[in-house]
Amino acid sequence: xxxxxxxxxxxxxxxxxxxxxxxxxxxxxxxxxxxxxxxxxxxxxxxxxxxxxxxxxxxxxxxxxxxxxxxxxxxxxxxxxxxxxxxxxxxxxxxxxxxxxxxxxxxxxxxxxxxxxxxxxxxxxxxxxxxxxxxxxxxxxxxxxxxxxxxxxxxxxxxxxxxxxxxxxxxxxxxxxxxxxxxxxxxxxxxxxxxxxxxxxxxxxxxxxxxxxxxxxxxxxxxxxxxxxxxxxxxxxxxxxxxxxxxxxxxxxxxxxxxxxxxxxxxxxxxxxxxxxxxxxxxxxxxxxxxxxxxxxxxxxxxxxxxxxxxxxxxxxxxxxxxxxxxxxxxxxxxxxxxxxxxxxxxxxxxxxxxxxxxxxxxxxxxxxxxxxxxxxxxxxxxxxxxxxxxxxxxxxxxxxxxxxxxxxxxxxxxxxxxxxxxxxxxxxxxxxxxxxxxxxxxxxxxxxxxxxxxxxxxxxxxxxxxxxxxxxxxxxxxxxx
Amino acid sequence: xxxxxxxxxxxxxxxxxxxxxxxxxxxxxxxxxxxxxxxxxxxxxxxxxxxxxxxxxxxxxxxxxxxxxxxxxxxxxxxxxxxxxxxxxxxxxxxxxxxxxxxxxxxxxxxxxxxxxxxxxxxxxxxxxxxxxxxxxxxxxxxxxxxxxxxxxxxxxxxxxxxxxxxxxxxxxxxxxxxxxxxxxxxxxxxxxxxxxxxxxxxxxxxxxxxxxxxxxxxxxxxxxxxxxxxxxxxxxxxxxxxxxxxxxxxxxxxxxxxxxxxxxxxxxxxxxxxxxxxxxxxxxxxxxxxxxxxxxxxxxxxxxxxxxxxxxxxxxxxxxxxxxxxxxxxxxx
Numbered sequence: 022x023x024x025x026x027x028x029x030x031x032x033x034x035x036x037x038x039x040x041x042x043x044x045x046x047x048x049x050x051x052x053x054x055x056x057x058x059x060x061x062x063x064x065x066x067x068x069x070x071x072x073x074x075x076x077x078x079x080x081x082x083x084x085x086x087x088x089x090x091x092x093x094x095x096x097x098x099x100x101x102x103x104x105x106x107x108x109x110x111x112x113x114x115x116x117x118x119x120x121x122x123x124x125x126x127x128x129x130x131x132x133x134x135x136x137x138x139x140x141x142x143x144x145x146x147x148x149x150x151x152x153x154x155x156x157x158x159x160x161x162x163x164x165x166x167x168x169x170x171x172x173x174x175x176x177x178x179x180x181x182x183x184x185x186x187x188x189x190x191x192x193x194x195x196x197x198x199x200x201x202x203x204x205x206x207x208x209x210x211x212x213x214x215x216x217x218x219x220x221x222x223x224x225x226x227x228x229x230x231x232x233x234x235x236x237x238x239x240x241x242x243x244x245x246x247x248x249x250x251x252x253x254x255x256x257x258x259x260x261x262x263x264x265x266x267x268x269x270x271x272x273x274x275x276x277x278x279x280x281x282x283x284x285x286x287x288x289x290x291x292x293x294x295x296x297x298x299x300x301x302x303x304x305x306x307x308x309x310x311x312x313x314x315x316x317x318x319x320x321x322x323x324x325x326x327x328x329x330x331x332x333x334x335x336x337x338x339x340x341x342x343x344x345x346x347x348x349x350x351x352x353x354x355x356x357x358x359x360x361x362x363x364x365x366x367x368x369x370x371x372x373x374x375x376x377x378x379x380x381x382x383x384x385x386x387x388x389x390x391x392x393x394x395x396x397x398x399x400x401x402x403x404x405x406x407x408x409x410x411x412x413x414x415x416x417x418x419x420x421x422x423x424x425x426x427x428x429x430x431x432x433x434x435x436x437x438x439x440x441x442x443x444x445x446x447x448x449x450x451x452x453x454x455x456x457x458x459x460x461x462x463x464x465x466x467x468x469x470x471x472x473x474x475x476x477x478x479x480x481x482x483x484x485x486x487x488x489x490x491x492x493x494x495x496x497x498x499x500x501x502x503x
Numbered sequence: 504x505x506x507x508x509x510x511x512x513x514x515x516x517x518x519x520x521x522x523x524x525x526x527x528x529x530x531x532x533x534x535x536x537x538x539x540x541x542x543x544x545x546x547x548x549x550x551x552x553x554x555x556x557x558x559x560x561x562x563x564x565x566x567x568x569x570x571x572x573x574x575x576x577x578x579x580x581x582x583x584x585x586x587x588x589x590x591x592x593x594x595x596x597x598x599x600x601x602x603x604x605x606x607x608x609x610x611x612x613x614x615x616x617x618x619x620x621x622x623x624x625x626x627x628x629x630x631x632x633x634x635x636x637x638x639x640x641x642x643x644x645x646x647x648x649x650x651x652x653x654x655x656x657x658x659x660x661x662x663x664x665x666x667x668x669x670x671x672x673x674x675x676x677x678x679x680x681x682x683x684x685x686x687x688x689x690x691x692x693x694x695x696x697x698x699x700x701x702x703x704x705x706x707x708x709x710x711x712x713x714x715x716x717x718x719x720x721x722x723x724x725x726x727x728x729x730x731x732x733x734x735x736x737x738x739x740x741x742x743x744x745x746x747x748x749x750x751x752x753x754x755x756x757x758x759x760x761x762x763x764x765x766x767x768x769x770x771x772x773x774x775x776x777x778x779x780x781x782x783x784x785x786x787x788x789x790x791x792x793x794x795x796x797x798x799x800x801x802x803x804x805x806x807x808x809x810x811x812x813x814x815x816x817x818x819x820x821x822x823x824x825x826x827x828x829x830x831x832x833x834x835x836x837x
Contacts, residue, residue, distance in 0.1 A: 029603045033589070040591045110587035114648060116553050117583075118604040119576040255554050269516060 026120050030128025031135065038098055038136045048140045051091040056148035059083045060155055080152070080163025081172065082222045088145040088176040089215065095137035095180050096207060099187035100200045102129040103257060108197055116254045126188070126252045130245070133184045141176055171230045175218060178237035183207050185244035192252050193460075243381055247451055251460050273462060277469035281305035283312055284466050285455035301477060309470060316442035316449070320389050324438060327390035331397025332405075343395040345402035348421055351498040354491045363487030367480045370437070374444035374471050378464065382448020388441040392434060396426055415502060424501045428494040433486035440479050443471040504529045504656055504687040505550060510559035512545050512711075519545045521711040522559070527704075529655075530685040532678065534692060534702035538804055542711035543691045544584060547658045550689065551581050564655050577605065580654035582662055586645035590634035594620060594644055597633060598651050605652040612651060619647040623673060638665035646674060650681075657681065660691045675701060699796040707803050715803050723794050726802045730768065731792040734761040734775070737785035746778045762792070 038044055063083065066076045106112035115125070149169075152160045186207040187200075194200045214233070221230050273288050280293040280300070293300075310317070331338070338344060369388075376384035400418040408416040413423075426434075447467040454463035505527035512520040520542040527533045535543050548554040550561055552572035560567065566574040589597060595616050602612025620626045623643045628636065633644065642665055649657060662678065663671040678701050681688060692698050698705060699719055707715040707722075715722055731754065736743055740761045747753060751763040751771050765771040772789065779786055 026604060029600065033592075033600050037589060037591055106587075110583070110585035111589060112587070113548075113553065113583045114581065114587055114601070114645070115604075117551055117576055117579070117581040118601065119573040119606070120604060121573070258548065258553060266516065 023121070023124055026118075026124040027128045027131065030120075030125065031132040034098075034102075034129065034132030035135050038132070044094065044097065044136075048091055048094055048136070051094075052140045052144040053147060055090065056087050056144055056151055059087060059148065060151050063152075063159060064156060077159060077162045078223050078225075080159055081168050082219050084145055084148055084164065084169075085172050085175065085215075085218060085222060087148045088141045088172060089179065091144050092137045092141035092176050092180045093183070093211075094140070095133050095184045096187050096204060098136070099130070099133035099184040100191050100204055101197060102133055102188055103191040104194050104197055104200045105191070107195075107257060113258060116258060122252050122254055123249055125254070126192075126249050130184055130188050130248070133188065134180055138177065138180055141180070142173070145172070145176075167227055171227060171234060174234045175230065175237065178234055178241055179211060179214065181241035182237055182244060183211055185241055185248055189244065189248045189251065192248070192257055247381075251451065251454065256459070270461075270465065274465045274469055277466045278473060281309055281470070281473075283308075284463065285457035287457055288462070298477065301473065306474070306478065309474065310439075313442050313446060316445040317438065319445055320386070320438045320441040323386045323441065324389035324393040324434075327392065327394035328397035330390075331394035331399075332401035334394055335398050335402065338395050338398045341395075343399060345399050348399065348403065348425070349415055349502045351502050352495055354495045356488065356491055359487035359489075359491030360484055361487070362490065363484035364480075366433070366437075366487070367475065367483040370440040370444070370479060370483075371475060374440065374447055374475075377444040377448040378450075378468075380448060381451070382445035385441045385444025385448060388444070389434075389438050392437045396422070396430075399425075413501075420501055424498045425494070428497050429486040429490035432482050432489060436479050436482035436486065439474065443467070443474055447471055504531075505533075505561070505563055505689065507546075507550060507561040508559055510546065510549055510561060511557045512542075512549060512554060513557040519711055520549070520556075523708070523711070523713055525706060525713070527687050527689060529687050530682060531704065532682050532688040532690060532702045533704045533706055534690045534698035535706050535708060536692065536695070536698060536800060537708035541708045543708055544660065545711075546708065547581075547660065547689065547691060551579050551658055552576050553581075577652070578655045580649035580652065580657045582646050582649040582657070582659040584660045586641040588633045588636075588641055588644055590632065592633055593631065594625060594629050594633065594647075597644065598647060601648050602651045607652055615651055615653070616647070619650055622677065623647060624670075639667055639670045642666055643670065643674070646677075655686060657686055657688045658691070659688060661693065662690065663692075663694065663697060671697075695796045695800055705796065707800065709804055715799075719796055719799075722796070722799045726799045727794050729764050729766060730794070731762060731764050732768070732772070733788070733790045733792055734763065734786070735759055735788040735790075736761070736779075737787055743779060743782075743784050746782055746784070747775060750774055750778070759787070 063076055063080065066079075067073050070076065103112065106115065149160070149164070152164075187204065190200050190203045190206070194203060214237070218230065218233065221233070276288045276291050279296050280291055281304075282291060373384040373388055400421055403416050403418045403421055404410060406416050408414060408418060410418050413420045447464065450463040450467045451460055454460050458466065505525065507523060507525040510520055510523040510525075511518070523542070523546055525533075525546075535546065537543050545554060549556050549568060550563060552563070552568040552575035555569055560569070562568070563575045564578045566578065568575050589600075592600070595613065598616035598619070599609065599612045602615065603609070605612075607615070617626070620629060623646070625640060625643055625647075628640065633641065636644065642662070646659070646662055649659070659678070663674050666674065675697065678688060678690070682701075682703075688701075690698065690702060702719075704716070704718055705722055706713055715726065717725065732751070734740070734743070736759050738759065740756045740759050743761060744753065744756065747761065747763065751765040754762040754764060756762070768791075776786060776789065
């Protein structure tokens with residue numbers, strides 16, 4: 022990748038933005054006028070509310086607002102970055118240049134970020150300086166150095182997230198109109214994050230805000246990786262030939278269902294005429310498990326993290342009835358309830374896997390995290406009462422694990438980890454399709470693997486675990502706890 | 504310079520290009536003709552390393568379009584179907600931007616831009632923004648963009664579209680100069696007169712397949728048959744018919760004119776003149792009827808003539824067989 026080419030693209034794009042009065046005028050107003058309006062509103066608010074303390078708490082949020090609104094303009098330029106050029110017929114000339122895809126993508130990404138971010142930082146500086154001059158008391162009471170750093174990083178991270186998301190949309194749509202419609206996938210989560218940040222700012226939870234910064238930077242990195250992994254100049258130009266062909270999609274999905282081949286093998290290379298359950302159990306499932314080593318490892322890490330973080334999430338587990346106070350309660354066996362529990366758990370896994378498609382697999386990560394989190398919480402709480410981990414007794418963490426977890430957990434927990442791994446693979450499908458696959462094929466492939474394994478492995482395992490839970494676990498509990 | 508073998512391009516269920524094989528020598532101008540949607544642009548995009556062929560291979564100036572795509576883009580200048588300029592830029596900045604992307608220094612690209620702007624009569628408009636340019640001026644800027652790095656191979660898609668006659672002449676002269684400078688040019692156009700004037704060779708593509716290829720003269724003979732002649736007399740043509748029997752095939756008689764064709768004009772025409780002169784029938788003129796590339800094109804593409812059914816079908820069948828064979832080979836290889 023040539024840094025010179027990236028610089029050339031960035032210079033041109035930034036110049037282009039800075040000569041477009043349709044963008045310049047609103048940015049100018051938001052940069053220079055909005056901070057003054059907010060300061061004036063603060064003064065009025067003090068007189069109106071009569072409670073200076075409440076307004077002081079809002080000053081940091083006002084600064085976040087002053088920084089975020091100009092930064093949100095990055096969404097407009099980013100959404101136009103590729104699809105706009107395509108509509109104006111200028112894209113082909115650019116794609117015919119000897120540039121790497123990464124250079125082109127980064128050039129567009131950086132150039133979409135620079136003007137709005139500059140405007141955003143300038144607006145925040147103007148707000149701070151104006152507040153210092155006009156309302157020094159509000160400045161000193163409402164702001165501090167840590168807050169300034171957090172807000173700057175939040176604005177930066179959020180802008181990168183928005184731009185990276187918008188550039189992905191722009192490089193995968195056929196018109197500006199379609200890109201604008203899809204922009205809600207960026208706007209809605211951003212709006213939710215802003216609300217959350219506002220609450221945290223008012224509550225003065227800088228520690229959680231730092232965590233938000235880190236999470237946003239991770240999401241930004243994932244989105245950039247996704248954008249670069251899925252950017253394909255050929256697809257952008259040839260998209261005019263594409264249409265939503267449901268028959269083709271269904272046929273590709275069924276091909277991937279029919280037999281197992283590693284990701285990246287084109288559908289044309291599949292040779293088996295029909296699905297065979299025997300072949301699936303004997304050959305394909307072991308091969309699949311080998312190929313899924315990485316997602317399984319990720320799911321295991323999430324499980325360990327869940328077990329360790331469980332004690333921190335006690336309130337949540339208490340609310341869902343997984344509390345240490347219930348240890349010792351021995352329910353009556355109920356076979357129908359066991360089967361229903363198994364089915365319900367499988368359906369829950371199915372839903373998280375589907376949600377994982379749109380959330381880079383985060384929903385699937387939650388499955389082992391919370392499954393082990395509950396165990397970690399209860400075992401941790403029992404240990405906190407002073408019980409020894411290695412001795413049995415009604416308050417023993419070991420007895421809790423032997424009684425409540427092991428009998429059915431030995432089936433259920435591996436199933437949860439495998440299910441999560443399959444979901445994580447679905448979520449990762451959009452990020453970096455393997456050579457030979459398009460993004461669509463990669464998603465269909467991972468969905469097909471999930472469907473097969475869910476149907477023929479996970480569902481039976483969960484139902485069996487439910488039955489064991491009712492028939493064996495209850496008896497073990499009765500024996501242990503009386 | 505351009506070497507393409509059995510190129511295929513498939514978009515999902517749509518087979519856009521089917522087995523295109525094409526060779527263009529250095530300094531040669533080849534016109535790629537065909538109706539809209541025939542696969543011309545897709546072919547050019549594959550040869551410009553913008554699209555990857557589904558199968559087959561192509562080398563441009565020795566570089567493989569898949570493995571050495573960036574090198575290919577460096578030796579190729581592409582004039583796209585639509586100028587697609589950046590409207591808020593000025594010509595010099597615009598051209599220098601593309602020069603920089605091609606790896607030229609700022610000084611070199613500025614110098615080259617000035618030279619080309621002067622050559623195409625746009626130097627006086629250098630301070631204006633591109634959005635104030637007329638369609639023809641924009642087209643010229645797009646052409647200059649393709650020429651900025653002095654490429655060895657040029658793909659020109661409708662180079663004189665929207666231009667006034669003077670500008671079109673300038674562009675055509677420039678293309679002839681480029682040919683003289685041994686640049687290889689693949690010209691895509693619907694302007695058949697222009698193709699006839701500029702191209703050394705014509706390639707006609709339909710449904711993604713090359714259906715005809717050759718010089719204008721070769722194609723005319725192949726698809727329109729032997730030349731047609733017009734004999735204009737000073738008297739009624741009916742009187743002369745008897746003297747032409749067994750010498751030429753009369754197509755029709757119209758007042759003082761006889762229209763005919765012959766397998767051997769070098770023998771038949773002097774004989775005809777001699778016979779009529781001997782009979783005292785005054786000849787006003789004897790002309791070969793002009794046959795344009797447009798007629799050939801329509802014969803091939805529209806397929807609305809008996810000749811198409813005869814000559815064209817043979818060619819098409821051969822190509823279809825080739826395409827079918829290639830498709831089976833692809834399926835087998837998979």
